Amino acid sequence: MKTLEINGNTGNSKIYINKPFTYAEKLLKGKRVVIITDNNVKDLYEDKFPSKEIITIGAGEGIKTLQTIEDIYKKLMDLEFDRTGFILGIGGGIVCDIAGFAASTYMRGVRFGFIPSTLLAQVDASVGGKNGVNLEGHKNMVGVFSQPEFVICDPEMLKTLPAKELKNGFAEIAKHALIGDQNLFEFMEQNHKSALELDPEVIGRLTRDSLVLKSGIVNRDEKEKGERRKLNFGHTIAHALEKTLGLSHGEAVAVGIGIAAKLSVKMSDLSGEGENRIYELFKNFDLNQNITISCDEIKKAVRRDKKREGDNINFILLKKIGEATIEKIPIKVLEGVIDDMC
Numbered sequence: 001m002k003t004l005e006i007n008g009n010t011g012n013s014k015i016y017i018n019k020p021f022t023y024a025e026k027l028l029k030g031k032r033v034v035i036i037t038d039n040n041v042k043d044l045y046e047d048k049f050p051s052k053e054i055i056t057i058g059a060g061e062g063i064k065t066l067q068t069i070e071d072i073y074k075k076l077m078d079l080e081f082d083r084t085g086f087i088l089g090i091g092g093g094i095v096c097d098i099a100g101f102a103a104s105t106y107m108r109g110v111r112f113g114f115i116p117s118t119l120l121a122q123v124d125a126s127v128g129g130k131n132g133v134n135l136e137g138h139k140n141m142v143g144v145f146s147q148p149e150f151v152i153c154d155p156e157m158l159k160t161l162p163a164k165e166l167k168n169g170f171a172e173i174a175k176h177a178l179i180g181d182q183n184l185f186e187f188m189e190q191n192h193k194s195a196l197e198l199d200p201e202v203i204g205r206l207t208r209d210s211l212v213l214k215s216g217i218v219n220r221d222e223k224e225k226g227e228r229r230k231l232n233f234g235h236t237i238a239h240a241l242e243k244t245l246g247l248s249h250g251e252a253v254a255v256g257i258g259i260a261a262k263l264s265v266k267m268s269d270l271s272g273e274g275e276n277r278i279y280e281l282f283k284n285f286d287l288n289q290n291i292t293i294s295c296d297e298i299k300k301a302v303r304r305d306k307k308r309e310g311d312n313i314n315f316i317l318l319k320k321i322g323e324a325t326i327e328k329i330p331i332k333v334l335e336g337v338i339d340d341m342c
């Protein structure tokens, strides 16, 4: 078991890796706790929840709206919940994003923590203090940076996940490996079969190394002024694919990374061999790269990206496996390379 810390301007966070989620009871002793979760997670784990005061929300990206947040505020008011209480989000990335945003804004902010129940939420979404919702279909347009007091990653919770959901997590772990940890990438190459079988040692290492990398970056650049942008590697195109093709987040991230790798060969130092290893890895994790997407859609995604600054975009490229670079590229130049690639 390892505990990591994030010490940011928006709060301090303790991340407990490989800890049973019932540990929350100890952390929350004597506090009034309201749990925000979804019905799937509630049905599976309610008997072990550390509180009987529970607000459930629906499932799926469509629920990540300001309307859901308003519904939560109203329920908290009905419960006469005040600033002395604690909000605990138990669920996947969507539950964590929503619970964190509601907690950070209700009565100008109450204390909160997370028990992420999916691999994606454990290795990425629950950690780092980004909380928010979508607006008119645009991802994470409204939100705050605010650190959860704790995150408990319990590997036992992953056993109930469908394969499609696990793949979402593996795509984000691969992203972490590609931007900053060559050893982790090699470990994934060598252990993909055991990872897919949820071998506890393999999953433990993938989770730990991913979180060591992410928490390090967040500690150095909490509000994404520089280095944290690397955590968006592959995501510019992925967000467009999620929306237009209805792919799951992980599937879309894998394709987005594949395209960003191709661009990295053209515009940075990534070798063709490096690019092929990335495709091979995604194939081994059953993350399909053979998607038909028009170049116009890729270019539209680039133009709309949050990392755009006027006529330029801060685009993340790979120099090699395990090392990313943030390049300010004129959008016209990037579009030219995309046209050539098509």
Ligand code: GLY
Pocket (backbone or CB within 6 Å): 124, 125, 127, 128, 130, 228, 231, 232
């Ligand atoms: N998931 C990207 C970030 O936390 O910055």
